[in-house]
Amino acid sequence: MSPVANQGALAGLRVIEMGQLLAGPFCGQLLGDMGADVIKIEPPGKGDPMREWGQGEEKVQWEVIARNKRSVTCNLRVPEGQQIARDLIAHADVLIENFKPGTLEKWNLSPESLHATNPGLIVARMSGYGQTGPYSSRAGFGGIGEAMGGWRYIVGDPDRPPARMGVSIGDSLCATYGAMGVLAALHHREKTGEGQVIDTALYEAVLQVMEGLVAEYDYNGIIRERSGSILPGIAPSNVYSCKDGPFMIGANNDAIFARLAQAMGRPELAEDERYSTHVARGKHQAELDELINRWTLTLTIDEVDALMVEYSIPAGRLYTAPDMLEDPHFKARESIIEVETEGHGKLKMQNAFPRFSKTRSGVRRPAPVTPGQHNEEVFTELLGWSAQDVAEKRERGVI
Template identity: 50%
Template sequence: MTTTNPANAAPLSGLKVLELGQLIAGPFAGKTLADFGAEVIKVEPPEGDPLRQWRLLHQGTSVWWQVQSRNKQSVTLDLRTEDDRAVVRQLAAEADVLIENFRPGLMEEWGLGYEALSARNPGLIMLRISGFGQTGPYRDQPGFAVVAEAMGGLRHLMGEPGRPPVRAGVSLGDTLAALHGVIGVLLALQARASSGRGQVVDVALYEAVFNCMESLLPEYSAFGAVRQPAGSALPGIAPSNVYRCADGQVVIGGNGDSIFKRLMTAIGRDDLGQDPQLAGNAGRAARADELDAAITCWTVQRRVDEVLATLLAARVPVGRIYTARDIAEDPHYRARQMIETLTLADGLQLDVPGICPKLSDTPGAIRSLAPQLGEHNATLLGRPPVGEA
């Protein structure tokens, strides 16, 4: 595990965060704050966060758990009971930030809404992540990432033309919302430094997705253009695509004006590189199929390694399509500490993603493994750990 240089305190050292959320969105926000020094107290139901049992398990616990809950402390409370809700009120009274991703209105039903908690702790910042936000006609609808990605405009663009939409294979809606939530928390902390008061950060999953949709809406507004799925291509920007090789595939981004010329020279097509109609992106976009065919004609006759070597020498952006194995074996990941190796209690060596982003003077760190269920009940609540009398 990496450790923070004691001479340079972590940027969020001293910040106390109470995490009530489960699964992905809320906990990913908490994990990001914890990576940079925040003290994150994760409140789990007595049966534990469901993520503990998601996907592949080691010794009965998901290995994902070691990523999502590192640097956190775990206490177990049953928020369906008034006694345990009273404990949450006490913890919130001492916190800087509270994270929750329950359905809108549930915290108020429990007597844990922002008005109630901020009356006791005016400086409290509450990050609220939900499918559709705390207001609006859809606020009460259930909203997982799969729905948010569809409503935000992303799913329609994913896949091949004329085929049903596909998903990315990870919960982008959740992680995008979490990152927007972290931005909101940091902004609210900056505002609190001046005003002394906290506030609510209201993040909707669909809005976090929509916020990343680039020119989708203005193109419709100005031209009535509804962007359509385009597979691995980048519509309106060419050439940029995935290309077949003799033993695999590569992705090539040759869409800069000077890059395009170097690419055409590298593949022996100076006739295209010097064509005045292709000097700018508009002309290349109009002939994208022709350019893709020319590039494929060259790549399909060569192995991936040869394509990479040739195009990198020509300073053309190119890369292989990475799998988990490729990532694990790549020296650049290791050199930049984007793969960290944890040693679990039973001795298992587990590779996990490192810290992102990189700060030069006050970097984040993996300071502790993900906690056992209720591991910190005794120190934080004066209660025995789960499973002990």
């Protein structure tokens, strides 16, 4: 797949991505999808461990998170490599890093020193606990952020230990807030010319999506507990069993519940004092779920789905990847695209998101196959090196 014309909203923005695994690279993916030129610095040799992540014998997760990026290698543990990184960053609008706090400073790449030569630079820093505070020096992964931020404790069935999502949600949230911070900092820079540092902690990114968890404890003394497939007091909203599998129904609103009662052939339920109001349904949540489940068990998923559409009730199938690939709505909106990758041929993956009315996000180039694939291209373009310079530094292990 040859690079295609860049029509993204961030076209012309140059991002240096320093970091490994998920948070930093996913932030880079989001900005790259929107048009930024993302230059990823990998350590010489094996490169980012993300190259070996994912399920299946052939690892393809890298093809998603490294799309729209150019890869260069640089040994950041030696002064010459640090200077190369500094020179690259001098040509950048944004630096993304997700190392342990203090690492950039140890490598003589502190934001203060980088701003001395590039005052408009925006530095997005992602870490487990943030750049300040008593825990800042601790190592942190996404799962630890999910635990500290309150997510892990409330996920799972009440009679079992805390569970997790099947994806690294803590890293993805941190990366998303990091990208949001970059966009806000760009707006500030447009007005003032000043760059700044964005401090994004994994645990605080998770904390942001915890809704009223802290306020409910502060005011009502309530500690949220694991509740399985429901939200306590929000009913009906659950996964129910049909003849041929599970189906999700969300009718936790008086008018919508009345329509569900009609779809079930039980319109009187909407007038029943146990179910007629939001609070009443919450108090009788378990028995209401059982009542609905007895009804769905008499029908197939297709039959329940058709009734939900007819009565305008929020509901849906529990999709797996094959379902997504076959669904007409996914196809109509091009939610999933096919990318001609260099490493694995044609590969289906999620499209860029969100959508814009005036600019077009997307996949312009596939993920780099090898670490340092674009060394000569980038170092020649930005630093004025010759092919001989590239070869000599590669020979010495600097790149």
